Structures are given as structure tokens and as C-alpha cells.
């Protein structure tokens with residue numbers, strides 16, 4: 063597990079633009095090096111704002127979108143097209159504005175698939191396994207970038223403190239009774255998040271400052287799931303000043319004055 067790098071930006075608007083620029087560069091580099099790449103998207107305000115900034119940045123044409131496999135770290139268990147689905151937000155913010163290969167965009171099934179939440183989780187796990195290769199050494203691909211938002215309670219994806227999903231070794235699980243509505247969700251688990259080459263935790267606002275501190279300073283992942291969000295090669299906490307307000311000065315480098 064990689065020790066987090068912390069980058070602090072002036073405010074949430076600059077943060078979203080900086081995440082977008084980093085994403086464009088990172089994806090273009092990965093695609094140039096390997097000819098394909100895997101990106102895991104997050105829901106939530108900051109994740110979606112970052113995707114909108116990718117769409118607004120002309121440099122996004124540097125990314126060979128048809129070669130990119132796009133996954134979700136979690137999904138609200140709602141019907142396709144529901145405004146509250148993370149997929150819907152991502153399509154509106156970015157995917158409807160770039161030329162992806164529909165076969166390589168992997169939304170998590172909703173109830174309109176006729177599946178239960180548990181069956182949808184198993185279906186997604188099977189899709190991830192089909193996309194994994196021997197060199198990935200596991201049931202999921204080695205994601206190039208896995209984006210996560212961070213809740214004020216320290217949750218990432220739909221992994222909420224002290225909930226059973228945090229103890230689950232399966233790659234993908236159904237979550238019931240989530241404290242953040244809607245209550246039924248599908249989520250990658252910590253072992254799957256840890257399969258990513260890079261994990262980016264993106265957070266803005268004073269209300270996240272406590273969770274950021276706990277996630278960075280060695281709390282247990284069962285009490286603070288964000289503390290378990292670490293990439294194999296790199297972990298980056300991308301914050302605005304509000305979210306960085308409670309971390310020791312030596313831990314966060316001010317990236318944009």
C-alpha cells in the first residue's frame with residue numbers, strides 16, 4: 063500500500079480543474095504506454111465536478127477515449143437513467159461529450175435489469191473478472207486510476223463506517239441501509255480498491271477536514287474507510303484548503319496558492 067501524497071488547492075473550483083488536468087494527463091500517458099487503460103469513476107459532487115471540468119478542458123482530446131475502459135466504484139441501486147445514479151451524473155458531466163466505446167463503458171446494473179442488489183453485485187464482479195488478465199494477479203483489472211470522493215464520516219464509494227461491506231472479501235458487494243441515501247447500493251470493496259495502481263481521494267469543504275485527517279493518519283479502515291483507500295503504486299489526496307484544514311502542515315503541500 064502506498065503512502066498518500068497530499069495536494070491542497072485554493073478552493074473547490076480550482077480543485078476540480080486540477081483533478082481534471084491530472085486525469086487527462088494520466089489517462090493520455092497510460093493509453094500511450096499500454097494502448098488501453100481502466101478508469102474507475104466515483105459519484106458525489108466533487109467527483110462529478112471534476113468530470114465536468116474534463117469535458118470543459120480542450121486538452122481532453124488528448125485522451126483516446128475509445129480505448130478506455132470505464133467502471134464505477136459504487137452505484138446507487140436505482141433504474142438506468144435515474145437522476146440520482148452515479149452513472150447518470152457521469153454521462154451528463156463527461157461521457158456524453160466524448161467518444162467512448164460503449165462496449166468499454168461498464169455501468170453497474172440497477173433494479174431495471176431484473177436483478178436483486180446481490181445479483182447485480184455478482185454480475186459486476188463477473189464483468190470485472192472477464193476484464194482482468196493474468197498479469198493482474200486477481201479477479202479485477204489493475205485499474206490505472208480509481209477516483210473516490212470522501213464523506214464527512216470517512217466513507218469512500220459506498221463503504222460506510224462499521225458496515226458489513228468493510229469485512230467482505232468479495233470484489234463487489236450489495237450495501238443495504240446506507241446512511242447516505244439511497245439506502246441500497248452496490249460498491250467495490252477495499253481489496254478491489256487496493257488493486258488499483260493509483261487511488262485518488264478527492265475532497266473539498268471544511269466538513270470533510272476531520273475525515274481527511276483520520277483517513278491520512280492511520281485510523282482503522284473499519285472506523286474510517288478512507289484510511290483503507292490506498293493504491294498499489296500511488297495514493298493521492300486531492301483537497302481544497304477547507305478539507306485540508308485539520309491535517310498537520312508538514313503533510314499537505316499547497317499546490318495552488
Ligand SMILES: O=C(O)[C@H](O)[C@@H](O)[C@H](O)[C@H](O)COP(=O)(O)O
Pocket residue numbers: 104105106107108109136137138148210211212213217218219220242
Ligand atoms: O454515491 C456516492 O454518493 C459517492 O460514491 C460517495 O462515495 C461520494 O463520493 C461521497 O459521499 C462524497 O460525496 P461529495 O463529493 O458530494 O461530498
